Every structure is written in C-alpha cells, then in structure tokens.
Amino acid sequence: xxxxxxxxxxxxxxxxxxxxxxxxxxxxxxxxxxxxxxxxxxxxxxxxxxxxxxxxxxxxxxxxxxxxxxxxxxxxxxxxxxxxxxxxxxxxxxxxxxxxxxxxxxxxxxxxxxxxxxxxxxxxxxxxxxxxxxxxxxxxxxxxxxxxxxxxxxxxxxxxxxxxxxxxxxxxxxxxxxxxxxxxxxxxxxxxxxxxxxxxxxxxxxxxxxxxxxxxxxxxxxxxxxxxxxxxxxxxxxxxxxxxxxxxxxxxxxxxxxxxxxxxxxxxxxxxxxxxxxxxxxxxxxxxxxxxxxxxxxxxxxxxxxxxxxxxxxxxxxxxxxxxxxxxxxxxxxxxxxxxxxxxxxxxxxxxxxxxxxxxxxxxxxxxxxxxxxxxxxxxxxxxxxxxxxxxxxxxxxxxxxxxxxxxxxxxxxxxxxxxxxxxxxxxxxxxxxxxxxxxxxxxxxxxxxxxxxxxxxxxxxxxxxxxxxxxxxxxxxxxxxxxxxxxxxxxxxxxxxxxxxxxxxxxxxxxxxxxxxxxxxxxxxxxxxxxxxxxxxxxxxxxxxxxxxxxxxxxxxxxxxxxxxxxxxxxxxxxxxxxxxxxxxxxxxxxxxxxxxxxxxxxxxxxxxx
Amino acid sequence: xxxxxxxxxxxxxxxxxxxxxxxxxxxxxxxxxxxxxxxxxxxxxxxxxxxxxxxxxxxxxxxxxxxxxxxxxxxxxxxxxxxxxxxxxxxxxxxxxxxxxxxxxxxxxxxxxxxxxxxxxxxxxxxxxxxxxxxxxxxxxxxxxxxxxxxxxx
Numbered sequence: 001x002x003x004x005x006x007x008x009x010x011x012x013x014x015x016x017x018x019x020x021x022x023x024x025x026x027x028x029x030x031x032x033x034x035x036x037x038x039x040x041x042x043x044x045x046x047x048x049x050x051x052x053x054x055x056x057x058x059x060x061x062x063x064x065x066x067x068x069x070x071x072x073x074x075x076x077x078x079x080x081x082x083x084x085x086x087x088x089x090x091x092x093x094x095x096x097x098x099x100x101x102x103x104x105x106x107x108x109x110x111x112x113x114x115x116x117x118x119x120x121x122x123x124x125x126x127x128x129x130x131x132x133x134x135x136x137x138x139x140x141x142x143x144x145x146x147x148x149x150x151x152x153x154x155x156x157x158x159x160x161x162x163x164x165x166x167x168x169x170x171x172x173x174x175x176x177x178x179x180x181x182x183x184x185x186x187x188x189x190x191x192x193x194x195x196x197x198x199x200x201x202x203x204x205x206x207x208x209x210x211x212x213x214x215x216x217x218x219x220x221x222x223x224x225x226x227x228x229x230x231x232x233x234x235x236x237x238x239x240x241x242x243x244x245x246x247x248x249x250x251x252x253x254x255x256x257x258x259x260x261x262x263x264x265x266x267x268x269x270x271x272x273x274x275x276x277x278x279x280x281x282x283x284x285x286x287x288x289x290x291x292x293x294x295x296x297x298x299x300x301x302x303x304x305x306x307x308x309x310x311x312x313x314x315x316x317x318x319x320x321x322x323x324x325x326x327x328x329x330x331x332x333x334x335x336x337x338x339x340x341x342x343x344x345x346x347x348x349x350x351x352x353x354x355x356x357x358x359x360x361x362x363x364x365x366x367x368x369x370x371x372x373x374x375x376x377x378x379x380x381x382x383x384x385x386x387x388x389x390x391x392x393x394x395x396x397x398x399x400x401x402x403x404x405x406x407x408x409x410x411x412x413x414x415x416x417x418x419x420x421x422x423x424x425x426x427x428x429x430x431x432x433x434x435x436x437x438x439x440x441x442x443x444x445x446x447x448x449x450x451x452x453x454x455x456x457x458x459x460x461x462x463x464x465x466x467x468x469x470x471x472x473x474x475x476x477x478x479x480x481x482x483x484x485x486x487x488x489x490x491x492x493x494x495x496x497x498x499x500x501x502x503x504x505x506x507x508x509x510x511x512x513x514x515x516x517x518x519x520x521x522x523x524x525x526x527x528x529x530x531x532x533x534x535x536x537x538x539x540x541x542x543x544x545x546x547x548x549x550x551x552x553x554x555x556x557x558x559x560x561x562x563x564x565x566x567x568x569x570x571x572x573x574x575x576x577x578x579x580x581x582x583x584x585x586x587x588x589x590x591x592x593x594x595x596x597x598x599x600x601x602x603x604x605x606x607x608x609x610x611x
Numbered sequence: 612x613x614x615x616x617x618x619x620x621x622x623x624x625x626x627x628x629x630x631x632x633x634x635x636x637x638x639x640x641x642x643x644x645x646x647x648x649x650x651x652x653x654x655x656x657x658x659x660x661x662x663x664x665x666x667x668x669x670x671x672x673x674x675x676x677x678x679x680x681x682x683x684x685x686x687x688x689x690x691x692x693x694x695x696x697x698x699x700x701x702x703x704x705x706x707x708x709x710x711x712x713x714x715x716x717x718x719x720x721x722x723x724x725x726x727x728x729x730x731x732x733x734x735x736x737x738x739x740x741x742x743x744x745x746x747x748x749x750x751x752x753x754x755x756x757x758x759x760x761x762x763x764x765x
Binding site: 012013015016017049050051053194195196197198199200203235236237238273274276277278279290291292293294295296297353355356357361362363393396427429431435440443444447450451453558580581582 | 666672684689705729749
C-alpha cells in the first residue's frame with residue numbers, strides 16, 4: 001500500500017523542461033531513503049500549465065510544486081517526504097502578490113476552469129488503461145451498447161454539444177444525418193490534424209487521455225452503424241501517435257475494441273493515419289482525400305457533404321478530438337447534465353491554448369459564456385513585465401484580433417464570430433503593446449500563402465497579393481490607398497474561394513484593420529511602427545547621457561557596429577547596424593541607455609547630429 | 612527492386628491508400644525519398660510515377676535530397692513569433708551557415724521551419740529530432756547545437 005502518490009507531468013511541454021530527468025532522480029532519492037515501496041510515481045498527461053513545468057503534485061495532500069528540476073529531488077525528498085516540511089521555494093508564486101500557493105485548486109489558473117474534455121488530463125497515467133477504467137472509462141461505451149442508435153443520437157442532440165473543432169456545428173444533427181443514410185459501409189473519422197499555429201489542445205488530449213477519444217469513436221460508430229474508424233493525426237506529434245497506438249493495443253487486449261465487443265455483437269476497428277504536413281488537410285474533404293492517399297485538396301462546391309459521401313465515397317462522420325472525448329461523459333451523465341453547463345445556445349465548455357504575452361500560459365478549459373477578460377486577466381494572470389494588453393488573437397489563421405474594448409465579451413462560438421474573430425480550433429494568443437498589429441496580420445498571411453493548396457486562384461494569388469502589400473507597409477513602402485486595396489482584395493477572396501481556409505484567410509487582416517486601423521495609417525503615412533517592431537521603421541541609438549561606457553553592448557554586437565572608449569558614452573554606426581536588438585536587450589536596466597526610436601524621433605536624432 | 616526497399620514495402624498492401632504511409636516508411640529508412648525508390652514505390656502500388664511525385668511534393672513532410680543526421684525544426688507558430696523566435700532562428704542559421712530547408716555539407720544538421728509544434732506554453736520552441744527544446748534564446752540555441760556537435764563526433 002502506498003502512502004503517497006506523485007504525479008509528474010509527462011506532456012510534451014514538461015518532458016522538454018526535463019520531467020523525465022526529474023523522475024530518474026526522484027527514483028534514486030526514494031531508494032536512498034528506502035521509500036520506493038511507500039511512494040508511487042505516476043507519469044501523467046498534460047496538466048495544462050506548461051509554462052511552469054515540470055509539474056510535480058504530491059497526493060493525497062495535493063501539494064503543487066512547479067518548475068522542479070532533477071537537482072531539486074534530494075531536497076524535496078528529504079524535506080518533504082521524510083520530514084514533512086513543504087519546500088516553499090518550489091511552490092507556485094502568485095504573480096501579483098508573490099505569495100506561495102500550496103494546492104493547485106487555489107491557483108487562479110486552475111480555479112476558474114471547468115474541466116470536462118480535460119477531465120483526465122494530468123490526472124491519470126495515459127499509458128495505463130486501468131487508470132482510465134477506474135475513472136468510469138468505457139462505461140459510456142457499455143451503456144451505449146445497450147442503447148438503441150436513435151437513443152444515443154437523441155442524447156447527443158439534447159445535450160446541445162456543438163463540434164469543438166471550431167465551426168460549432170451541432171454534433172447530434174451530424175450524427176443523425178450519418179445514421180439515416182443507408183449504406184453497406186460507413187466510417188467515423190477523428191480529425192486530429194491540428195495545424196493551426198498556436199493551438200495544442202488536440203495534442204494534449206491525445207497525449208493525456210487517448211482512451212476517451214477511442215471510446216467516443218466507438219459510441220459514434222455504434223450510433224451511426226459504422227464498424228471502422230480512422231484517426232488522422234499530425235506526424236509532428238510523435239508522442240500523441242505513440243500513446244494513441246498503445247491505447248488501441250490495450251483496448252484490443254481487453255476486448256473493448258475488435259470483434260464482438262463485450263459480447264454485444266458490435267465490431268469496431270480503429271486505424272491511425274499520420275498526416276504528412278499540410279494545414280489544408282484539416283478541412284473535411286481534403287482530410288478524407290488525404291486518407292485515400294492523394295493530394296489533400298478540398299473538393300469544390302457543389303459537392304455532397306462528407307457525411308453523405310466521404311471516405312471512398314461512403315458516408316463518413318467526421319468529428320474533432322475534443323468533441324469525441326467528451327461524448328462518453330454525455331452518455332454516462334445524460335444530456336441534461338451537459339446542457340446545464342454553458343450558455344443558452346452554446347453548451348458545455350471551450351478548450352483554449354492560452355499563450356503569448358501572458359503570465360500563465362497553457363491549456364485551459366472554461367464554461368462557454370465566460371468573459372474574455374476573465375480568461376486573460378484572471379486565468380492568464382495578466383501581462384508580464386507590467387506591459388499593457390493590446391489584443392487577443394483567437395481562431396488562428398482563420399480568426400481575428402480583438403482589442404481591449406471586447407474584453408467584456410461572453411465567449412462562445414457565435415459571439416466570437418460576430419466580433420470578427422472565431423473560436424477556431426482554440427488557439428488564444430495574447431498580444432501586448434510591443435506587438436505590431438500589421439506585423440501580426442502579415443505573419444498570418446505568410447502562413448496562409450505557404451499553406452494554400454494552390455487549387456483556386458483567389459486563395460493562391462489573392463493572399464499573395466495581400467501579403468506583398470503588407471510587406472510593403474511593414475518595410476516603410478506603404479502607399480495611400482493600400483488599406484482600401486487590402487479590404488477590397490479580402491472581400492473578393494472571401495466571396496470566391498473554394499474552401500473554408502481560403503474564405504477565412506483574409507480575416508486576420510480585416511479584423512486588424514477594423515480595430516487597429518491607426519497602426520496601418522502610422523506605417524503608411526508617418527513611416528512609423530508604434531510598437532517598435534518593423535525593422536525598416538526603427539533604429540537603435542545610445543543615449544549619451546545615460547551610457548556609462550560599460551562596453552557590454554560593444555563586446556556583444558555581432559556586426560561590430562558599436563564604438564566607444566571605456567567609461568565613455570558609446571555610439572552605434574547606423575550604416576553597420578543590423579537591428580538585431582542584442583544591445584537593446586543587454587544594456588543593464590539601471591542604465592537603459594540603448595533606445596529604440598521610430599518616425600519623427602529618428603529625424604530629430606539625425607538633425608541632432610547623432611545625439 | 613533492391614532488397615532494402617522490398618523489406619520496407621513488405622508490410623504494406625498494394626493499395627492506393629497506402630501511398631502516404633509507404634512514402635513515410637521509405638523516408639524514415641533512407642532519410643529522404645531517393646529517385647530509384649520513388650520508381651520502386653510507383654511499380655509496387657501500380658500508380659503512375661507522376662502521381663507518386665504529385666502526392667509527395669504536396670506534403671511538407673517529404674524530401675528529395677539527403678538530409679542531416681539531426682533535423683532541427685524551428686517553430687514559427689504565433690506564440691513563438693510574438694515571443695521573438697526570429698532571433699533564435701537567425702542564430703542557428705548563422706552558426707550552421709545554412710538557410711531554411713538546407714543541410715550542412717557534413718550532413719550533420721538540416722534546418723527547417725514548421726508552422727507549429729504545439730508546445731506554445733514554452734515559446735519560443737524548436738525540435739531536434741523527436742526532442743523539444745523550449746524558452747529559447749540565441750545563447751541557449753548555441754549551447755544546444757554545440758551539445759549535438761559534440762555527441763555526433765563522439
């Protein structure tokens with residue numbers, strides 16, 4: 001019998017922060033103190049709080065240590081596990097008050113969350129099917145095997161669940177369509193081709209709770225009358241692929257997958273297909289074509305829906321990872337339970353990857369209808385370094401940027417869309433005053449241009465034209481009328497592209513023009529970059545009065561552009577400067593002598609003869 | 612068809628839908644897709660060579676020239692972008708004297724940029740082979756590359 005259990009997060013984030021070294025060192029220390037039979041170590045899936053990793057929780061007390069290293073283990077074992085003294089320096093510190101927090105439930109990052117999709121992530125060992133089963137795993141399947149397909153579909157319909165892949169289509173209605181079509185063969189496909197930059201929810205669910213996705217697939221199969229599923233997962237997620245394959249093997253071994261499941265006569269097979277790196281394959285028709293082994297290009301309209309004619313022209317039910325993983329709980333707890341969470345039109349929860357300029361970044365799950373500001377300032381803990389919030393980008397390359405005035409928005413599928421952004425697959429990137437909105441728009445367009453499948457002209461050529469205009473603006477070559485041209489181009493791309501990727505590609509540009517037009521105008525008319533990002537519009541200069549001649553910048557300048565004698569103010573040779581900002585970063589805070597200037601200030605400096 | 616290719620193809624069925632997994636398996640073994648093997652794949656699956664190339668060139672994962680022993684994948688995702696990944700990216704290219712998509716002449720490193728690794732909480736991030744490195748700075752990147760230089764010489 002174990003006295004204590006220690007959960008070490010073994011998600012991709014924590015592993016890269018050294019979680020496996022922590023485990024190795026902990027094992028050694030436990031042996032040293034002869035505690036190996038008293039303390040059980042569990043490698044869990046993602047806890048969400050990736051930035052503070054590796055995460056290390058001791059149960060039953062629920063002591064939450066973060067940012068632990070292998071070197072911390074001797075002290076942690078000796079002080080806490082042997083003597084019972086909490087090691088304060090490894091506890092989470094509130095970014096505002098600086099106070100230590102012992103239990104993870106008291107950390108604001110977790111306190112505001114409601115975890116349904118992520119229920120097991122970070123709680124169980126994802127490579128052990130028994131731990132999933134103990135937490136009611138596969139009981140949803142068992143229940144559904146005794147249910148009539150119509151009954152299952154009605155439960156999903158009444159729960160109000162909408163597709164968590166981003167578009168928010170009612171899941172039950174999709175299932176009903178797939179059920180009603182008669183066919184000798186039907187497929188269920190799980191879309192795990194999470195290609196949006198800034199999103200890692202699907203990855204974390206597959207890594208942290210793979211069985212929930214399998215169970216969801218089987219229930220979907222039982223409901224629509226399908227005996228075979230495909231999981232289309234990015235090859236860039238090696239850990240997710242490995243854990244998913246392991247989960248399939250375990251479920252088969254337990255008789256929960258395969259022929260005659262639990263003696264019900266129901267057969268089900270799950271195949272894994274690794275995507276080969278094409279963002280457009282997240283689009284349903286392209287994904288299906290890619291599984292068939294072809295170039296993943298979306299089918300133009302008019303065409304039948306994937307639900308009617310998908311994989312090898314058979315009816316195919318396509319659902320996202322998160323949608324499928326919450327299904328078993330809906331079957332278990334009933335439609336009313338799920339419908340009781342969220343807003344009138346959007347039930348349940350939303351999962352976001354909260355990242356960017358935020359104090360606490362990571363994976364979060366919140367009830368639909370939560371205020372945007374609450375996510376950013378309470379869960380995210382505000383903006384680091386005392387900087388000002390500028391915008392939040394949601395929905396990835398198909399979404400948009402929302403400014404401070406929208407922080408009161410109650411977040412769900414519909415409100416985000418109305419505000420000019422979208423839920424998308426759930427990326428939420430916080431931007432502060434040092435982010436240039438034109439540069440962000442350019443960043444997304446660059447992505448779309450790279451990822452456009454090239455099939456239709458508006459997307460292939462139109463986005464390239466938009467990108468070139470944005471490049472000109474960022475480089476100081478913007479012309480009057482560029483903003484109007486971007487708006488016109490954006491509108492025609494939306495009107496005439498074949499697929500959802502093209503139709504939403506201009507969104508990052510349109511929404512930033514909508515809310516931050518003054519930044520575009522500043523670049524075009526005044527040739528300034530207010531956020532001091534666009535290299536052609538800024539220079540670095542040394543304040544002669546503040547510089548003490550410490551020489552740090554001179555020694556580290558890769559271009560050899562800084563000159564000055566010891567203890568004498570230094571000077572940057574603008575001809576040689578590559579604007580790498582190393583001097584700006586290195587100049588000690590107490591001097592802050594290196595300045596970044598834009599617009600009129602550059603002109604003033606030039607007139608002043610190099611200050 | 613050479614024996615090595617035959618062995619790689621042995622678990623696959625001769626069906627079109629196996630084309631992408633076949634390409635993945637061949638690339639896994641050779642490190643890239645050599646011309647002769649592409650011909651062999653076309654023959655094995657009974658698909659015209661043009662279509663095999665058509666599919667292989669569509670997906671970012673496939674490569675047609677030899678690649679380095681260590682594949683560096685720098686993340687260019689949104690979170691990494693706003694957290695200044697370009698400084699780390701510049702540092703690697705400067706240090707290895709290669710640009711995006713290129714391989715060092717000694718075949719030790721290939722440098723690539725990818726859309727998003729999905730480890731945004733640790734931005735900026737990169738992967739070397741299957742290992743992820745987070746919170747990158749130009750200095751940290753230099754040390755990481757140095758550690759690979761040493762191990763590959765040992």
